[in-house]
Amino acid sequence: MQNLTILGSTGSIGVSTLDVVARHPDRYRVHALSAHTRVQELADQCRRFRPRVAVVGTEAAAAQLRELLASDGLAIEVACGEAALCAIASAPECDAVMAAIVGAAGLAPTLAAARAGKKVLLANKEALVMSGQLFMDAVATNGATLLPIDSEHNAIFQCLPQDYARTPQAHGIAKILLTASGGPFLNRAVETLGDVTPEEAVAHPNWVMGRKISVDSATMMNKGLEVIEAHWLFGASADQIDVVIHPQSVIHSMVSYVDGSVLAQLGNPDMRTPIAHALAYPERIASGVAPLDLTAFAQLRFLPPDFTRFPCLRLAYDALRAGGSAPALLNAANEVAVEAFLAGRIGFRMIDQLIARVMDALPHEPVADIAAVLEQDRRARSLATGYLIS
Numbered sequence: 001m002q003n004l005t006i007l008g009s010t011g012s013i014g015v016s017t018l019d020v021v022a023r024h025p026d027r028y029r030v031h032a033l034s035a036h037t038r039v040q041e042l043a044d045q046c047r048r049f050r051p052r053v054a055v056v057g058t059e060a061a062a063a064q065l066r067e068l069l070a071s072d073g074l075a076i077e078v079a080c081g082e083a084a085l086c087a088i089a090s091a092p093e094c095d096a097v098m099a100a101i102v103g104a105a106g107l108a109p110t111l112a113a114a115r116a117g118k119k120v121l122l123a124n125k126e127a128l129v130m131s132g133q134l135f136m137d138a139v140a141t142n143g144a145t146l147l148p149i150d151s152e153h154n155a156i157f158q159c160l161p162q163d164y165a166r167t168p169q170a171h172g173i174a175k176i177l178l179t180a181s182g183g184p185f186l187n188r189a190v191e192t193l194g195d196v197t198p199e200e201a202v203a204h205p206n207w208v209m210g211r212k213i214s215v216d217s218a219t220m221m222n223k224g225l226e227v228i229e230a231h232w233l234f235g236a237s238a239d240q241i242d243v244v245i246h247p248q249s250v251i252h253s254m255v256s257y258v259d260g261s262v263l264a265q266l267g268n269p270d271m272r273t274p275i276a277h278a279l280a281y282p283e284r285i286a287s288g289v290a291p292l293d294l295t296a297f298a299q300l301r302f303l304p305p306d307f308t309r310f311p312c313l314r315l316a317y318d319a320l321r322a323g324g325s326a327p328a329l330l331n332a333a334n335e336v337a338v339e340a341f342l343a344g345r346i347g348f349r350m351i352d353q354l355i356a357r358v359m360d361a362l363p364h365e366p367v368a369d370i371a372a373v374l375e376q377d378r379r380a381r382s383l384a385t386g387y388l389i390s
Contacts, residue, residue, distance in 0.1 A: 002028050002279075005088045007109050008100035009033040010041040012209055013123045013149065015099050016271045018045060020279060020287055028279065028357065032088035034101070037061055043068040046076055052093070053077045055084045085109035090116035090288040096279070098149070102212055103335055106379055107131065111370065114138040114146070121278045123149035125229045128374045130328040131373045132232040146233070147278040152178050152226055153233055154274035155252035155265035162282075166235030176236050177254040177262070178226055179246040180305070181206050186247060189310050196348035198341060206249040206269045215338045216312075219351055220305065224316020228327050231320055238320045245303035250292065268292050311352040316358065325376040326364040332380035333358035340388055358384050 004021065008014045014033075021028045028273070030049040035042040036057035043065055046054050054069075054076055056062050062080040069076050079087070082105075084237050089097050089109040096119040099110040106124035111131070114136050122128070127135055139146045148154050154179075161171050168176075184203050185193060202214040209217065216222035220243075227241050244254075249269040256262045267273045268289055276287035307314040319326040338353040346354065358380050367373050 002027075003031040003093055003095045004098065005030050005032040005034075005091070005094045005113075006030065006098045006100065007034050007089060007106060007124075008098075008367045009045055010035040010038040010104065011100055011102065013271060013275070014098065017100070017121075017275050017279075018049065020272050020276045020285075021049070023288055024285055025039060027285070031091065031094045034085055034088065036101075036105075037197060039064045039068065046074060047072060050074070051076060053079065053084075053088050053091075055088055056080050076117050078332070082108050085326070087111035089113040089118070095119060096121060097154055098275075099127065099138055100149075101211060102126075104130060104331065106307055107370075107373075111135060111138060114144045115142050117142040117144050119145040119147065120262060121147050121149050121257055121275070123227045125150060126331055128229045128232045128306060129225050129331050130377065131367070131370060132228070134231070134367070134370060134373065148229075148233055149271075149273060149274050149278055150226060150229070151269070151274050152253040153230060155179075156230065156234060156255055157261040158277065159253070159255040160234070164234075166233075168234070172258045173236075173240075173255060174258045175256040176234060176241045177256055178223060178230060178241060178243050179249070179251055180243055180251045180254050181217070181225045182245045182247055182303070183220065185218055185309070186245065194347050194349045195310075198344065201280070201341070201348060205247075211342055212335075212338055215341060215351075218348075220310035221312035221314040221316065221334050221338075221351075221355075223305075223310075224313045224319075225331065227313075228320045238317055239346035243305045245305055246296060246301065247303075247343075248300055250297060250300060259331055260265055264296075266292055312355065315355055319359065321366045324364045324366045325362075325373070326359065328373050328376045329359055329364070329380040330355060332377045333384045336381050336384035336388070345388060354384055354387060359388060 006014050015329040030051045032053040033051045034055040066078045090112045097113040098121045100123040110127040201218040202211045202268050251264045270289040272287040273289050319330040333355040337354040340346045
């Protein structure tokens, strides 16, 4: 029996994880759940899965959750804040942690899980984007197991040799090929992108995701962050990672080898597949996802990315090549820009402009510890917010 903590249990990844867990009650027990403000949804999950601990973002949310659980006679410990998140991620009773909190807020508890030597199922890409070397060092030093949940990185993981040691050349790997759907604006006239509304941006053609990630998919910043993440997960340089537009989202990513072979992982676009793979690794379990019917597809298309249409992807490659604090600055500026876009404060094409302005204004410094990472994150957010006000 594996005891599982789910950070971000009311989001799309968390809900999908609980769906897989419910299919295998003999294998998995929920130790702890967390949500930021979705108290009613978290209470419903607590009633069904009976965790020992539930964590929310604020004292007010904690009081509301306690009242809801008490009315059902449930003796579940309720806590709030970052320290509580770190506690449930590193608890001795916990075997595995699904790290699914979106954004920089997920960094501290995900790092706590790595430092506690847990099996870390990584859906929070910002942990690697912001603190790549520090995070990978924590995994190695503390004997943690790191398994990627992003469909693309999970696909790459499945296409690599089992003894892969983050050295592409030693395993005959020529390229890592990250597929991307192209989002909702792949075929929209570039000159009209300034008129995009938040509702249009979050309407992803293939995947059901949260609003922030959906906007990142529309700008392809999501793919840019995945390029940085792939660098840390698989030891590949920026020049060894290519993005390939694949609108059908059937091939989730590929690995190209020096002998001309290309290995690909295919499946229906459903996050329960990589979640089930990581939960049971190295075994396989049913995920609830329908088998892929290849005869249903008349064709599979592949296109190179257009950096004019998707400047955020170019900015991410630039940040990876710059190194140091550049990826953390990129991520922070993007979070501020996306929040402003969703609030109707800036237009869609101003997202990449705001990020570029912050990246140009702040120096890309070495980061020796998490405190330095968080300071760079703070500076970028402050500067981006200042630009919005001005």
